[in-house]
Amino acid sequence: MTVPAARLAVWHTYLSFAAFFSALFIGSALHYKKIVKNGVAGYPEEWFPSVSATIGDWYPERNIFQILIALNSGPRFASLVFQYYLQRVHSPTLSKFLLVTGILRTLSCGGWVYITSTDDHDWHDILMISYIVLNLPWMYGNISATRDVSIRRRRRIFANTFFISIVPMIYFFIQHKVHRVPGAYTHYSFFEWGLIILDILYDSVTRYDFEAANLNITIGTPGVAELQPIGVVSSPDAKAKSSEIMPTVDEKSTLKQADAPPDEATSSQRSVRSFGSAFAFTCDLYLSYIKWSIWTSLTPTLFYFSVWELGITGSELSLLSTLSPIVLGIAVVRDIASSRPGRTVLHALSLSGLFAYLSKSPLQRLLIVAFANSVSCIGWTVDLSTTPASMGYQFLVFGLGLLLSSLSKHANHSNNPVWPIVHEASGGYNKTGIALAVLAIYNYYSRISDPSKDASARSDDTEKTPAKSTPVPTRTNWLADGFALGSYLFTLHCFLSDGSTLIAWSWTGYPIQGPLPHLHGSLTHVAQAVGLVLTAALPSDWLVHPAWFLYGAASATVMYLYKDWPGYLGGWHFALFLTAAAPAVLGAAAANRHVAKTFFVAFLAAALFDVANTFTVAYAFVPGGGLFRERTNCVLGAQMLLIGLAFRWPAEPPRPALTLTRRARTYVNAAVATLTIASFLVTMYRWPASPPVPYRPGPRxxxxxxxxxxxxxxxxxxxxxxxxxxxxxxxxxxxxxxxxxxxxxxxxxxxxxxxxxxxxxxxxxxxxxxxxxxxxxxxxxxxxxxxxxxxxxxxxxxxxxxxxxxxxxxxxxxxxxxxxxxxxxxxxxxxxxxxxxxxxxxxxxxxxxxxxxxxxxxxxxxxxxxxxxxxxxxxxxxxxxxxxxxxxxxxxxxxxxxxxxxxxxxxxxxxxxxxxxxxxxxxxxxxxxxxxxxxxxxxxxxxxxxxxxxxxxxxxxxxxxxxxxxxxxxxxxxxxxxxxxxxxxx
CATH class of the missing domain: 3.60.10.10 (Endonuclease/exonuclease/phosphatase)
Structure with a gap:
């Protein structure tokens, strides 16, 4: 008996829709007012039920739903196996990853389906969030593994719509949970049901995969004329006979590779290289996060002494540890630092900044962090002063590292979990951070495929290529480029190292008329994500144009002059501008012929801005502090003027265009999507389940x-x-x-x-x-x-x-x-x-x-x-x-x-x-x-x-x-x- 495998996908789709919509129909018929009621309001303000209330609260819809979902498990697991079978030929490593992801996704689905919010609210939410997170690698991984253009297009449409729908869903959830707006949960429910439908539709596309492969399930001995890719035979003799008539999968793969062109014959190796390159990109991103963590940990570590002494203590000299890139002016040092073994040593030495948390002495921690910064800044300079072919990759990894650093603080009560000022008792995850850093460094040293070099490996895969073959122009004004870069680094640190800083700038109190610092930090992460996407998608000429700088200056002005939502929206656009300004500022510094001088001036300028920004609070006990008192406007204006030096003003020579391959762009888009969704999930997880109540609500x-x-x-x-x-x-x-x-x-x-x-x-x-x-x-x-x-x-x-x-x-x-x-x-x-x-x-x-x-x-x-x-x-x-x-x-x-x-x-x-x-x-x-x-x-x-x-x-x-x-x-x-x-x- 032969059954087309596509029918499994069809049965899976029908059973899924039947399970959810039978619960919706029966629940609405029997318990309508009960399932639309929530902690804020009931009918008529709330008139459409959520998924959780529909499938988990009442008999008999809950039981019918769970029975249909149980029946659905067979086709679902079978489809996972058949997808793996089809994908393994061209993507052996990716297919294994997707099989494991699909199994975990299915199990987490069963978890939130059978453990309802009534049974255990926390585990229901944890498993549902896990399901949504696993959807990210599952959906986009399958898109990457799909070879048919029309099928890939279907999957991409459903996947993009799925993740875009999460944003308004979270908005209405906030309106319901925090602002307690009657009717908001009904709007939230629309998007929640939309995610269910989109999820089912995405999985239904598997049918077309099976049809395109002519994949059938045969029970019994296949005949001569049958060409099923999978044959379940009843005896060894029959199996041997079948193999004589029709080559097995392994034999067909061998024959295909033998007859195929050389480039096609190595598709399996390219798949392995692609996975290795993706992992290498992940390690590069984590190492960028470590560099940002070490750099941002210096000032809070040294300020301990200023706070206790209420004056200049000499600890401020540790800011000068970042001036170490000046040693790159020595050719031998530059050659060693630029080599892979040299960079590996620099990465390893910079880990001392993570180990500093072990010391109980604040002074010892400061000295260790200062040393780690001196090493890390040399490595940062080597990375950012790269060849034009890998500029785009390095700049985007630089921005993603900052976004990941901010996200880690958002998830850890505003503290970076690997900072030396935190340990296990104060919310640190120092050991985990060190272990991951060691793994990333080992990958960097031993990797075969380097994603930064893959960025220029094949010209036919390049989406943005340099203009013709003109020589790369070199810049010689190291003072201007250095000050521009230093101001840029400080501005990123000042405004974007925590998602809630821009919100704190606009905060005016109650009644609330703007975003909340502790709840809406994800919006700043969205601005950073959009800036990174623009950097990857737009021609670099657009982002170095003076018009882009004027957009940033206008945004900074609005941020400074206005409060509440208008002020924060100015800050939001300012965050977008800063993130997307990398081609202008970093590109100018990277193209400068005097690398050591440029980055020395840059880190010196950043240190000077650290001091000036601190003195605006007008410490009475700091010599000269009164000169900066309340002059944030002057400091911010100086920041913008110096950043403006890096943009392409008239009569300036052309810049090298950034190159970014399709593969690198895929990595960046996946990382941006992952970090943005993770930020929203953290916000939802941290969102208060109920309003605060007094400790003794009885007596007054x-x-x-x-x-x-x-x-x-x-x-x-x-x-x-x-x-x-x-x-x-x-x-x-x-x-x-x-x-x-x-x-x-x-x-x-x-x-x-x-x-x-x-x-x-x-x-x-x-x-x-x-x-x-x-x-x-x-x-x-x-x-x-x-x-x-x-x-x-x-x-x-x-x-x-x-x-x-x-x-x-x-x-x-x-x-x-x-x-x-x-x-x-x-x-x-x-x-x-x-x-x-x-x-x-x-x-x-x-x-x-x-x-x-x-x-x-x-x-x-x-x-x-x-x-x-x-x-x-x-x-x-x-x-x-x-x-x-x-x-x-x-x-x-x-x-x-x-x-x-x-x-x-x-x-x-x-x-x-x-x-x-x-x-x-x-x-x-x-x-x-x-x-x-x-x-x-x-x-x-x-x-x-x-x-x-x-x-x-x-x-x-x-x-x-x-x-x-x-x-x-x-x-x-x-x-x-x-x-x-x-x-x-x-």
Missing amino acids: IFRAGIWTVHFGIDNEGRDSQRRMRDLIKDMQLDVVGLLETDLHRVVYGNRDVTRVMLEDIGYYVDLGPGPNQHTWGAVLLSKFPILESTHHLLPSPDGELAPAIHAVLDVFGTRVHVVVAHNGQEETPLDRELQAAELARIMSEAYPEPVVFLGYVVTKPHAPRPAPYDIMVTDGRVHDIDKDDYDRWCEYIFYRGLYRTSYARVSRSTITDTELQIAQFQLPKHGVGVTNDTVGARYLRAWKEEMPEEHWFPPEYYPEVGGLRGHFYHVFNTPLYYKIPEGAVL
């Missing part, structure tokens, strides 16, 4: 705390986010003010100190004035919805600008004003006086509504005017948290319109240089104020046991029991408790 009690966190760097020079999270979680703080938090700068590593707390324990976040506002930074974390917030730059005529956040929270239905502020230093008394007056005005204007002030004030308790204490307490119409606590200097909590029930001071351990101060408040009954606000009523001190248990602070932190993780109640050695006066209406 909330806890507030103030903490100066020293830029998220602890005493050992490690990232401190997780340690802060643990203490804040244990103290069950509903409202937290964090100071010294503006980390979206090069010197701080372009980080977000709130990310771990936000994503692990759930808070609404207001980042306060952004990095373009020149402040130390202030953050408000709240378990309660933030109704509105205003960012303030407090009067600062003498010293650095002081930030403040004034927010209105919905605390159990009552409007409570919270002010978080960081005042000026002791060296600037005028600043502190003016700032205290402004904060007092803000709190006074909110009267009689409740107020909580959480701030860094720099004053002694009860200090008379012009010191800030009396100004803020008297003019602001607020009370000190405890007037008898004389052992304070910088952190203060003030309040009004609330009953204060407890106050504690918790030691910092080794997290920062400042303690955590916390207070607990009881709200009066909604609509009723404080009935007795006298000093006597406010200072009815109590023992812990006299208070209800919900007012108690954690007992583990008492010093007599040793505290916890180095924290304990100090100064009083216990929290202070206060009775609520009689007659209070609660």
Whole structure:
């Protein structure tokens, strides 16, 4: 009996559609209002069900669906085997990879089908995300393995539509999950069902593969006239007889290669070379990521010393370690560094920057990272000053490495997982990063096929070729090209090394009118991806034209002048411009005859921009810092002017055109698609499943705390986010003010100190004035919805600008004003006086509504005017948290319109240089104020046991029991408790 194999593909398609649409039909008929209802809304706002609700929640549609899917498994696995059989002749290595991918894809499909969101939400999501991720190599791998043009076109259409549909689906998911927009889930469901249909249609194309190959399944002994590629024979004699009549697959392959032209006879070898080249490209991409990681780790590693010393410490000289490319001016050194063994040694030595995390000494880590940078910058120079034939490849790998670095931070709470300032306890994956780097270096040294050389291996495979055969022009103005490249490197580092930095520039607070820094970083990655695609697709002449530079300059201007969505859209286009400017800037540097001088000047310019950008915050303790105070506009303008030197202005000689083969372009497109989808998947995975809720939702009690966190760097020079999270979680703080938090700068590593707390324990976040506002930074974390917030730059005529956040929270239905502020230093008394007056005005204007002030004030308790204490307490119409606590200097909590029930001071351990101060408040009954606000009523001190248990602070932190993780109640050695006066209406 003979059955065409194409029928298997047809049965698979029919059974798949039958399974899903039977569930949709039966579910709509029997449980329509139940399956369209979700956590936000129900019918009629939501009127179309999601896939998960349709197939997983109700009997009998769930069971019928699962039975049909089970029946579908046979044709699906059989199709995988037959596809492998057809592909192995021309692509033996790729066919094995696709077979394994197809099996894993099928198993993950079975996982999210049979483990529904009702059964186990996490595993359902993990398996569904795995299925979508596996679709990427499955779909595009099969496209690559398809030889028939019409079949390849069908697959490409379905695959591209599938992945494009993910973008609007994620948008509507955000509208539903975060903004809780009724009806958004219905629109999300349309795209979710669209993905199901496109996925089935993609697999249905297998039918045409089988028909084109005349592939049949024969049960029994095939006859003489039958030419089935697969014969299942019943006996050895019959098999022998069959082989005499018809050659086996291996024999036919041998005969075909013998009769074919030499180029066709080596198709199997070319397939192996193609796979090896793809793996080599992946290794090159990872090594580019390592170079970016090492370079971006230098400034946060050295800034540890500047933070603790509050001045120039000499550690800044480590920036000069990047000037090492000057040694390439020595011919012998240049020849060695350009050879494969030399580059391998440079790669291996640069790994010291990854191993630096093992050292417990901040100084040792800095010295090791500086050495790794000196080595890595030599290698970077060799890579980027390449031959015109491989320029396009190297430039794109350079940009992809930056994108991968930013993505790794997006996935790891804004910390690069291989930085030396993180280790296993603080969120590092250092060992994994080192192991992968060693594998990539070994591949680089031992590879047979080099993708950068494949870029010019065959002229008939080249999509962009040099113009005629004119000699490659050389540039001699190494000073201009060096400054252009240095400004470009710094600008990439400043704005694109983290996906949320551009969003922080545009952030203005609540109500939200722009993207959220912790949720919309993927949009920046999309801009980078589009820029890389343009670099690969457009003629390089277009991207070096002055018009392209003007587009970038206009985008930077919009980014600087506007806020919220308009400002971020300017930044989005600026990111696109920067990524696609590689042919202009890198091409100019690569074409310069004086490589050593050019890159020496480039890294020197980048170091100078590091310093200038840092000084815009106007440190009072840095000599000359005042010259740069609040001059981000001047620094940004200088960046753009220097980048503009690299573009092709009139009367300039032509540039060498970039070459990029079809194969290299395929690699780049696959990498761009993979990284972009991975970014969106990370965003979906990190997206909060539910809005934040207070720790004690029953009684109208909330806890507030103030903490100066020293830029998220602890005493050992490690990232401190997780340690802060643990203490804040244990103290069950509903409202937290964090100071010294503006980390979206090069010197701080372009980080977000709130990310771990936000994503692990759930808070609404207001980042306060952004990095373009020149402040130390202030953050408000709240378990309660933030109704509105205003960012303030407090009067600062003498010293650095002081930030403040004034927010209105919905605390159990009552409007409570919270002010978080960081005042000026002791060296600037005028600043502190003016700032205290402004904060007092803000709190006074909110009267009689409740107020909580959480701030860094720099004053002694009860200090008379012009010191800030009396100004803020008297003019602001607020009370000190405890007037008898004389052992304070910088952190203060003030309040009004609330009953204060407890106050504690918790030691910092080794997290920062400042303690955590916390207070607990009881709200009066909604609509009723404080009935007795006298000093006597406010200072009815109590023992812990006299208070209800919900007012108690954690007992583990008492010093007599040793505290916890180095924290304990100090100064009083216990929290202070206060009775609520009689007659209070609660």
